[in-house]
Amino acid sequence: MITSRTAFLAAPALMGAYGLIRILDGLDGSRGPGPAWSLGHLCFLGALVLFVRGLADMRTAAGRGGLSTTALWTGTAGAVALGAQFVIDLVVGFLSADRGAMDELFVRIQDVPGVLPVVYDFGPLLFFVGQLVLVCQLAQRRILKPWAPVLVLMAATVPLAGKDLIPVGALLLLVAFAPLYRGVAALEVKTGATA
Template sequence: MNLRAAFVAAPLLVLGYGVLRILDGLDGSRGPGPAWTLGHLSFLAALALFIPILLRMRRTAGAGGLTTAATVVSLVGVAALVAQFTVDIVGGFLSADHAELSRFFAEVKGLPVVPLAIYDVGPYLFYLGQIVLIGQLAAQRRVKGWTVALYVAYLVTPAISKDLIPVSAILLLAAFLPISAAIARTPTPAPAPART
């Protein structure tokens, strides 16, 4: 998959997660079951696409100290989210019903450092790093300021209600399209010549 396609596919996979999450909750509880598993797999696939997206945003914004730090912070957030969604998938496979899944989560969250690393702090690093990277692109006038506003709206919308994740994903897509266009306009630096 080329990088421009990843800027479209990642938000669409987040959209898939949001829709499956809503479908999963129609019976009054979420997980375990096919919608739970497929939704989480969809989000994991999106996270895999975010890795090259983050690296290319860093390269386009300039590989300085701030953009490098923001990229590292965001990649740490990716790792935290991968851990969280993997725990969710494993819990879904090991649990016969929602009550059992809830007990599984209580046991996981009772482990030292786990809540901090993969629930309370770690995942937010993913979004924080991206705000800095997109802010850098806007500061360099590679994208318009409203691109940052769209990204912030993408972050805020699920805080209102997680059922708005599909709307949030559309906002992410709207933010990513001008970023991918800006990246396409930016020439890729040539590799340094090999020393002989």
């Protein structure tokens, strides 16, 4: 069973694993379809499930107020959009014989009205917004370090410079969440008490 503390360690670790597998998958000049494509995407889906568990625990630690509840549901909605993107990627990988076939199928899926903005463009951003708001609240309560929001913001934006930097973003999250998975704030995460 995954504990709250384990989720804060395992989620960034699985995200980092996705990033590393993605890099390895691209060494031949093409990403997907194949086992590396599928394994990497499954790692990220696992990370998302654990991140949502973490969002719920952070909301509890932040006091379950209106802002933290809104951040939880905003982040969860973003995680659902991001998860839909990765499920689409997995299905496309399974249904395609090569990268060319994948690209054709992606175009057909993304041409469906609403899919591009909700699943690819704006929907996933909600996950990062919700996570950042909760981390800011925990930093304000001194459950997380004051620089944790900066690391979380960097983790969200570093991959925009290049998706090969996803493992760097995962490392930043590991550092930001260190008090949560090392047990320094275990009581706060479980009970919602302040430090």
